[in-house]
Amino acid sequence: MESPFDAPRLEGARDAEGWIEERAQYRVLARPKSKFKTVVDAKALFGDGGARLDLVTRVREPVTGEVALDLRATMRLPHAEIDDRLTCIWESGLRASRLVRRAEGRDQTIDFVASPFALPRTAYPEVLLPFLMRGQPRDTQRRACYAWTSDLFCARVYYETRGVVRVSVPAGTIEAHEVWMYPDLNDWVAMGNVLTTLAKPLLPRYTSWFEVAPPHRVVRFEGPFGPPGAPEIIVELLGSAGALAP
Numbered sequence: 001m002e003s004p005f006d007a008p009r010l011e012g013a014r015d016a017e018g019w020i021e022e023r024a025q026y027r028v029l030a031r032p033k034s035k036f037k038t039v040v041d042a043k044a045l046f047g048d049g050g051a052r053l054d055l056v057t058r059v060r061e062p063v064t065g066e067v068a069l070d071l072r073a074t075m076r077l078p079h080a081e082i083d084d085r086l087t088c089i090w091e092s093g094l095r096a097s098r099l100v101r102r103a104e105g106r107d108q109t110i111d112f113v114a115s116p117f118a119l120p121r122t123a124y125p126e127v128l129l130p131f132l133m134r135g136q137p138r139d140t141q142r143r144a145c146y147a148w149t150s151d152l153f154c155a156r157v158y159y160e161t162r163g164v165v166r167v168s169v170p171a172g173t174i175e176a177h178e179v180w181m182y183p184d185l186n187d188w189v190a191m192g193n194v195l196t197t198l199a200k201p202l203l204p205r206y207t208s209w210f211e212v213a214p215p216h217r218v219v220r221f222e223g224p225f226g227p228p229g230a231p232e233i234i235v236e237l238l239g240s241a242g243a244l245a246p
Contacts, residue, residue: 002122002144002156004093006135007059007068010215018060019070024217024240026053027170028075031222031232042231047078053235055131062090069094073128080104086128089113094132096124096148115151123148127226129181130208130235133159134216138177144184149227156184157206167209167219169236176209176219183228 010020029050030042058070068090075082083102088094096112112119124132126147136143142160149155159181167176182205206223210216221235 001142002120002146004091004095004122005088005124005132005145007062007088007090007094008057008135008215010057010059014060019058020060022057022215022240024055024057025238026055026218026235027051027238028053029234029236031234034232039229040231042225042233045077045231046233049078051075051077052238057131064090064092066090067097069132071128071131073131084125084128086125086132088132091121093121095121099125110151112148117151119148119151119154120146122146123154129157130206130218130221133179133208134210134218138179138210138212147183147227153227155227157181158184164212165209169220169238171219171237171239174209174219174237175212177212179208179210181206181208181223 010022012020012022014020027050028046030046034042052075054074054076056070056072060068062068066089067087069088070085071088072083072085074084080103085100087097089097098112099108099110101108101110112123122144123146126149129145129147133145136159138161140161142158144156144158146154147157159179162178162180165176165178167174207221208218209220211219217237217240218235219237221233223232224230225233
């Protein structure tokens, strides 16, 4: 059930070092009405006009032990900027390697491979998960990975495709796979399969919509910006382009 993510298949020409680059822009809005109690009010964080998310994705042909994906997400809030840069190495799939996070003048570097704790190979930064899982199969199988918040908090989450729908976003009306992602409550309380199934409709849910056509961009995301209790947001695609200069 758990397997490292596959790399997205981007379109465009490769540069001299073999990289293909895609740049995309998203708008980020507070959910009009939170479905769960949150610690921070999303409207206070993102303001009435929302925020902009600039995403730069770079991939190259995978070689075992070498960096195969470089993802940079810059979110410009009304009063702050959050910049995440993640590299993933290839080990029969993508494995998170190094995350550099800059927010409000504070820098943090996380080395997933050299962590003092035994992190699962399928652990990825939770706020970047939708942009990392776009290369995964869209079938009826339920799969799992780990949403990393810190080295001391890494929770298993399941994800499954719920069908194909047409989604209207600023970039247009796009046919997309709807994917649900939800936490495994057994990480906190041993519930067993029957109780877990019954509780499923009540669980905090993250929903992502992935473009059916290649390169399977994230079209829309709706859910907490982080673990349960985080501000609830909506992310919508404004547009993208491939093979842009750095």
